[in-house]
Amino acid sequence: MRIVEIRDAVAPIASPIRNAFIDFSKMTISVIAIVTDVIREGEPVIGYGFHSNGRYAQQGILRSRLIPRLLEAEPDTLLNDAGDNLDAHRVWARFMHNEKPGGHGDRAVAAGALDMAVWDVIAKIEGKPLWRLLSERYNDGRYDEQIMVYPGGGYYYPGKEISGLQDEMRGYDAAGYQVAKMKIGGADLETDLARITGALEVLGDGQRLAVDANGKFDLDTALAYARAIEPLNLFWYEEVGDPLDYALQAELAEHYPGAMATGENLFSTQDVCNLIRFGGMRADRDWIQADPALAYGLTEYLNLIEATEALGWPRRRLMPHGGHQLALSIAAGLQIGGTESYPAVFQPYGGFADDIPIVGGYTSLPDSPGIGMEHKPKMLAALREHLELEVG
Incomplete structure (x- = not known):
């Protein structure tokens, strides 16, 4: 299997509310789709991801560093040993390649959104709900x-x-x-x-x-x-x-x-x-x-x-x-x-x-x-x- 395309976008989650520090009137998140060449019921398997509220969209980090590293990688290096699904740990290691330790913050948020889409793909190709795959x-x-x-x-x-x-x-x-x-x-x-x-x-x-x-x-x-x-x-x-x-x-x-x-x-x-x-x-x-x-x-x-x-x-x-x-x-x-x-x-x-x-x-x-x-x-x-x- 192969990753065909990775898309990201900025989505609004604005709400007229506030907590002790910030208001959420201009809050955004990054949303991601990983499109694969695996076909199920006539449609490609697509994994979706996004990050939680409270941190703004991370499009710069995703587009300039994390996503290009996956698209530039040799496809087989992202797969499990059987070659029939992504390996989340290999994918994570690839998109985090050349990142220094420490400095956790917006980079961690971008990675969290991308990693969610990876696991959605993996579980769908496996044909199992993610909770069951994690359990096993x-x-x-x-x-x-x-x-x-x-x-x-x-x-x-x-x-x-x-x-x-x-x-x-x-x-x-x-x-x-x-x-x-x-x-x-x-x-x-x-x-x-x-x-x-x-x-x-x-x-x-x-x-x-x-x-x-x-x-x-x-x-x-x-x-x-x-x-x-x-x-x-x-x-x-x-x-x-x-x-x-x-x-x-x-x-x-x-x-x-x-x-x-x-x-x-x-x-x-x-x-x-x-x-x-x-x-x-x-x-x-x-x-x-x-x-x-x-x-x-x-x-x-x-x-x-x-x-x-x-x-x-x-x-x-x-x-x-x-x-x-x-x-x-x-x-x-x-x-x-x-x-x-x-x-x-x-x-x-x-x-x-x-x-x-x-x-x-x-x-x-x-x-x-x-x-x-x-x-x-x-x-x-x-x-x-x-x-x-x-x-x-």
Whole structure:
């Protein structure tokens, strides 16, 4: 088999919302298609990929470095030993060739989007859903039929800060989610406590609500919020300070007994290992949220799981950011803790299969080949439109 073409485009995911640091009114993502010469049901097998929200499109890196390296490679060097499918590790090594260690950031995001498309191709050619392929190759055939998921949301809504938040939480509750997340840090403590109280009026128990500061706080502010929310017994207190400020995270752990979560803005295995070593993270209650679609892809996430387990971190305490089907497949096939969802924002890319419900905070996956893009028709149509692909 051969790669015939790789297309990329910039797609908007603009939303009139903000968190503690940024608004999303001009947010974009990179979308990718890898077209192969493998024909199934009269159509070429195409793998689709994109990266998560919060980082802008990476077209320059993709077009000037990563994609040309694949197209210039000898085709056989990208294949498995049988020569009938791509080998994700060989493909990853090729598009990362001549890149220096360190400097993780936008490059990791570009690689994450491209790597997603590679795995979608591989699973489709294999004729298996990605979660099953991961289970068989890397988890001794074990997998989870039900995956814990929670909606990322609770942004600041202009003109309807509490009413809009409560309406959103009612929607999540009605949709079957058990735990929901909201933003803090974009207002003062008094205002945020009123917002948290409003959300809890809908959800009830504090264990049904997580809060996310998006890295906004210095240590004094982090501790002030910690003292205020500790009696509420919230599900977690997320990304309190700068993602690389491990000293702040470690100090917070000394004062806040509840669960903490962070890691969505750590884009390498090395950074996540340093978080475990120096960030005071507690394996019995805390969560690491590294996102494969932002951190060099699933291929590197396999290394991350191995490295963190070697440091004593259980894979069940991994809960990726991003709200995409790739993380859901990883959660099922590699049996990590669960994953985020975006059913209400960043459409049409947020959320999972349209035809599989959320029940009691858990969902499942389709049994069709690939990541599952075809089970989100609006998203698939948007991908094809932006990539100018005519299929069927």
